[in-house]
Amino acid sequence: MSDPYGAFVRTPAGKFLASRAGLPRPPRLRRYVADEEWAFDPAAVLGLRGAVWVDDVSGWLREGGFAVERDAERLSTLVLDATGLRSVTDLGELLTVSASFRRTRGRVLVVAAVPGELDDPEARAVQQGVDGFVRSLAKEARGGTTVNLVRVAAGARTSLRSAVEFFCSTRSAFVDGQPIVVGPGVPVPSRERPVAAVTGAAQGIGAAIADVLARTGHHVVCVDIAASGEKLAAVANRVKGSTLHLDVTAETAPRTLATHLADRFDGADVVVHNAGITRDRSFVNVDEEAWNSVLAVNLLAPVRLTTELLDHPGALAPGARFVYLSSINGLAGAKGQTNYATSKAGLVGLVQALAEPLAQRGLAANAVAPGFIETPMTAAMPPVPRELGRRIASLQQGGLPIDVAEAVGWLAQRDAAGIDGQVLRVCGQSLLGA
Structure with missing residues (x-):
């Protein structure tokens, strides 16, 4: 819309x-447009006190086609290495980047340490303070500039590169004011044509996810209900993938999906749980059908499908990654959406519960939480709430399905192996929630 x-x-x-x-x-x-060349201004990488990653990040950006010029008149990308800040006095170093921030129109990325890995209380407080700095700076940015934070755990070099490349690119256009932790995950070599299964792929965000995963070399198994067969076939044909008609709430759905992936494709490399519905009404008017149907599609189905895929021999390829579509309404709540918010918050809990046991198997699970996205669902909203939904973000507009799909596409990459148990909001820094 x-x-x-x-x-x-x-x-x-x-x-x-x-x-x-x-x-x-x-x-x-x-935003990213295939085969379209952008005329980028140079990038600058600034190291604050005790910086660790300046040389690495500078090299990665150069390899990505950026000219790295610290004193350029205009900057398209600014990376601040704040990993070494340990004292309250050190925080004064942040003031030294003011002039560079003023010259930047594009992406600002702050690289910092993980507070929980620090023993000294002051150092931990200082690193947590960087979070507030980033969120506030994002609210001051202008011209579509975004500001995000990547926290680097010990041994996270490979995955840090993946995060730097995503957050400094046009693919992260609607990700703003967000923190994410990069761990030391070990990437598994990808197959010649990896396989991705996407539920709810017939339209909207699911179709956009199929497009992005196909663009990054995946064979996409487009999954949706039989009633959406014509739309589903159109998406599958466009991405040169295949279809699977499946009601994710059916008793046989988990076994059907697992068997299909194991027998036809030797397992899935990526599983995206995107299928979801709404039945909005005030809590006092929610009947049993409206409650149960939303929970069945949005939460119970991903739980059952995931359980079967993990147990079924051959359903998952080595190093497989799960991505779940949550929502900022699951994080912040929403009037008239108690059922929907419950289901989407539940997916965050599922990701957090799966992270450690999956990591032990070389797998990973993450969630993407969209904000206001221009879809047929938001187009059906009353005009005033719809307009408010667009404007209550630092970027002052709604996102597009492609914005969510780009985040999913990044989390699906094998070189993002160190991203695990995370929730990435794609909301233009919505003022709702944390």
Whole structure:
């Protein structure tokens, strides 16, 4: 769905009126477009006191096609290495990057330590303080610039590179003000054409996820109900994948999916639990059908499917990764969505519970929590709540299905093996929730 207001304020007349009236002026976001070359300004990598990663990050950006020029007049990317900050006095180092931040229009990434790995109370407090710095800086950024935080655990070099490349790229256009922890996961060599199964793939976010996974070389098994067969076939044909008609709530669904993946593909490398429904109404008006149907599709089905895939011989390839579609409404709650928020919060709990046992098997599970995304579901909202949903974010607009799909595509990569048990919000730094 289009954003008429956002389009209007980008016109000369709209820009003038919005400026005079003090109205929101959502910037045009620079997203990834296949085969399209962007003219990037240089990147700068600044090391604060005790920096560790300056040389590595600079090298990765150069290999990615960036010119790394610390004193360039305009910057498209700014990376701050704050891993060595240990005292309250050290936090003053953050002030030294003010001029560079002012010159940046694009991506700002702060690299920091994991507070829980530090024994000294002051050092731990200082590193936690960086979180508040990043979230506040993201709210001050202009022109579609995003600010994010990557915390580096011991031994996380390979996965850190993957995170740097994602957060400094156009693929992270709607990820803003978010922290993520990178651990030392060991990547498993990928197959020549890895296999990804995506539930709810017939339309919207699921179809966009199929597109991105196909773009990154996956054979996509597009899973959805038989009633969506025509749309599902269109998606599968577009991505040169295959279809599986499946009601994820059916008693036989777990065994059907597991057998299909094991027998036809020697296991899935990626499983994306995207299928979801809403039955919105105030809690006092929620009946048993509305409650049970949402919980069955959004939470019980992923639990049952995951359990069977983990137990069924050959259903998963070595190093397989699970990605679950949660929601910021599961993190912050939402009026009229007690059933939906319960189910989406439950997926976060599932990811957290799976992280350690899956890591012991060389597998991983993460969640993506979208904010307001322009989909048929949000298009059906009343006009005022819909407009509020767009504007209550630092980027002052709704995201697109491709924004969610890009995050899923990153978490599906084998070189993101150190990302495990994480919840990545794709919300333009929505003011709702943490």
